[in-house]
Amino acid sequence: MRDAFLGRRGGDLDLVAPPGSAEKLAAKLAARAGSRVVPIGAPPKRILKVPFRSHEIDVWEETGDPAADLLRRDFTVNALSFSLPEGTFASAPGALADLAARRLTPPRPGVFREDPLRVLRAARFLAQLPGFRVASRATPELKEAAKSLRVVPAERRLVEWDKLLGAPAAGRVRALRFLERIGALQSLFQTTAPRTRRGISLVSRLSSADPRVARALLLLPLGRERAQEILRRWKTSREEQRLASRLFALPLRGPRRAPTRRDVAALLRFSSPFEEKTTAFLRAAGDSRARELARAAQGILGRPAALRGILRPTRPLPFAEISSLLGLREGPALGRALDAFDLALASSEIRGPRAARAWLRRPRPLPGARPPLLK
Numbered sequence: 001m002r003d004a005f006l007g008r009r010g011g012d013l014d015l016v017a018p019p020g021s022a023e024k025l026a027a028k029l030a031a032r033a034g035s036r037v038v039p040i041g042a043p044p045k046r047i048l049k050v051p052f053r054s055h056e057i058d059v060w061e062e063t064g065d066p067a068a069d070l071l072r073r074d075f076t077v078n079a080l081s082f083s084l085p086e087g088t089f090a091s092a093p094g095a096l097a098d099l100a101a102r103r104l105t106p107p108r109p110g111v112f113r114e115d116p117l118r119v120l121r122a123a124r125f126l127a128q129l130p131g132f133r134v135a136s137r138a139t140p141e142l143k144e145a146a147k148s149l150r151v152v153p154a155e156r157r158l159v160e161w162d163k164l165l166g167a168p169a170a171g172r173v174r175a176l177r178f179l180e181r182i183g184a185l186q187s188l189f190q191t192t193a194p195r196t197r198r199g200i201s202l203v204s205r206l207s208s209a210d211p212r213v214a215r216a217l218l219l220l221p222l223g224r225e226r227a228q229e230i231l232r233r234w235k236t237s238r239e240e241q242r243l244a245s246r247l248f249a250l251p252l253r254g255p256r257r258a259p260t261r262r263d264v265a266a267l268l269r270f271s272s273p274f275e276e277k278t279t280a281f282l283r284a285a286g287d288s289r290a291r292e293l294a295r296a297a298q299g300i301l302g303r304p305a306a307l308r309g310i311l312r313p314t315r316p317l318p319f320a321e322i323s324s325l326l327g328l329r330e331g332p333a334l335g336r337a338l339d340a341f342d343l344a345l346a347s348s349e350i351r352g353p354r355a356a357r358a359w360l361r362r363p364r365p366l367p368g369a370r371p372p373l374l375k
Contacts, residue, residue, distance in 0.1 A: 001080035112145035120160035127167035127175035146184035165211035205284040254289025262347040313345035325360035
């Protein structure tokens, strides 16, 4: 209803069902949507969530008093209802005035203490709804509830974080500054304001809307180990944790010269399959030389054939001859030597079988576990 008044499309849908019918309605909706029902909380305040595409349908159980049901919402601008099939409209006191003023006002005291997740929801609305602000009288309770954010199930927090960090750049930075101002970031990260402000500054430089890259930038000032611990505790996906591990290992200082083909190839090979996210991360967190390297790598990403040549270079010799010339048996040492060989191929340092044999016969120290870019 709020989005309809604002002329916005594609938002979440909230439904209040008559007593005893919420579960049946949610199950039918999930079946039609090819989704599932996720119960949150316990009766009489239980919500049945049905994920649908990139949004959610929330089904509530009616308490018997429609006015009381509206007051269960987080903000008055969300306490608007349209009854079917009667076609009647109702709203919480002050809801339309708050909507006209673009003001986020709680419908009653205690809504944030009741569910501290609403602190993140307030920030998310600031990110998604241009021109909205939080009513000043809500600030004291928001600050109090922010201290309890860590007790909210990680899965619920992650949903809000993804929506907030996936918002347009200006909106998400505004939302993060709001969370920092009320102490929510310090409480969640168990750190000091200077570090959270540094994270927000890094996020402000991110041009893409990928919440995983934004989350890595936000956590970067905490240090690699602490950041990865938080990502695990927040129950992010294994893919995101793998991405973050790759991003946190990147050097944020580029070479003291123009990036070479070898520099670009090493970066792309190390970052695969997260090349786009890596260049976005370096442009936000790296120094001027690292940003130059990221721009050079980004130029390769727009040329699929060139990228394939770097990630999967064609070896000019059979594997048996390569391993024989290296004098190594199967194992980690051979794998690292082959990586160095492939990087030389990807960098065009080796051209043809004769050059490959000369490179393989040349005595050299065994490459370390990290790619040349990161030495």
